[in-house]
Amino acid sequence: MELRHLRYFVAVAEERNFTRAAERLHIAQPPLSRQIQQLEEDLGVVLIEKGVRPLRLTEAGAFFLAHARTLLDQVRDLRTMTQRIGKLERTLSVGFVASTLYGLLPDIIRRYRERHPEVDIALHEMTTVEQLKALKEGRIDVGFGRLKSADPSIRRIRLREEPMVVALFPGHRLAGGAGGLRLTELVHEALLVYPKAPRPSFADQVLAAFSEANLTPEHVTEVRELQIAMGLVAAGQGIAIVPESVQGMHHRNVVYRPLDEPHAVSPIFFSVRHMDRSPELENILAAVYAVYDDHGIAHGGEKL
Incomplete structure (x- = not known):
């Protein structure tokens, strides 16, 4: 059995x-x-049922498929990591969701550059789903995203749970007042969620927060990206629930109120290829924890 057999079967x-x-x-x-x-003769088992349309795998075939994918992912990771180690120039390609750019990600990148000026860093804005695909294809080395993933080829470290806040036009009836808002106060509002695609996305986290509270927002509009959602909020076209780091996007026509809902949080994940343990990744993770310590943000300190 050779690698080409795995690729062909998959x-x-x-x-x-x-x-x-x-x-x-x-x-x-x-x-x-x-x-x-x-391949079937080498294994001594039938992998694909004969004479069945559409094609259907046997139980052994389904088992073989799951593990063949994992092995091919590992081979791809090995190729990418070996190529990186063999290069004279050290590089680090980072994918990030837009909201993290308004939080501590710039501080993390600066801290990393100060400690490791010999490494060339490239930044790529992309959704979490796009990051996972880019990691597996070797186009980025690490991703800062917000969605969970069960992909066995990706290692994910939960960095923190970031509270959500409500973005409103200054003249909105809920814009003033002290304390946090409850989701029950928002179900009748025009709710702007993002991104529209690809899904799942942060939009699903917002809708899940309502669902967990046994609520269903009456008016939901999906928009392409964070910046569009905030522009529509500023125009008085609706409200948006966003991670608190988005408050770093200072907009003169947007105000923020906290959410008084313990479950309304958005995690930030550090994602890498499962086998990748390169020094660049260890070092940027150390920079994350150092910045978190400076800001008094709790973290688990998990290593690669």
């Missing part, structure tokens, strides 16, 4: 069709069929 299983898999792999269909047959 393509067939994902496409559920030999013709489409052959096109995806840029090979002819007969050689592909022979490779799968050789």
Whole structure:
């Protein structure tokens, strides 16, 4: 059994069709069929049910698929990490969700640059879903995102739980007053959530906060990105629930009120490829914890 057998089988299983898999792999269909047959003969088990359309895996095939994907991910990680170590220039490519840019991420990057000026840092704004794909493809080395993931090829460290706040136009009836707002006060408001795609996203975290409180907002509008949501809030077109770090986006026509809801929080995750333990990643994680300590933010201090 060779790596090409794993790639061929995964393509067939994902496409559920030999013709489409052959096109995806840029090979002819007969050689592909022979490779799968050789794989089954080598393993001594049937992986794909015969004569069934659409294509269906046997129980052994489903088991093999799950582990074949993991092995291919590990091979890709090994390739990326070896290439990085072999380069004379040290680089670190960082993906981040937009809201973190208004929080402590700039402080973290500055701290890292001060301690490691020899490393060239590239920053890429992208959603958490986009970060996971970019990590697996080797386009970024670390991601700062907000969504959980069960992808076995990605290692995730929960850095902190960030409270959510409500963004409102200054003339809004709820803009004044002391103390925090309750979600029950917001269900009748025009609620702006972002991003519209890809999903899941921070929009789903906001809607989940309502759901956990057994509430359903009456008017929900999905917008493409954070900046659009805040522009619409400033124009008096609705309210938005955002991470508290967004308060760093100083807008003269937006005010913020805290949410008096313990479960209304948005986590920040540090995501890397599962096998990656390069010094650059250890060092930027250390910079995160140092900045958190400076600001009195609790963290678990988890290592890679």
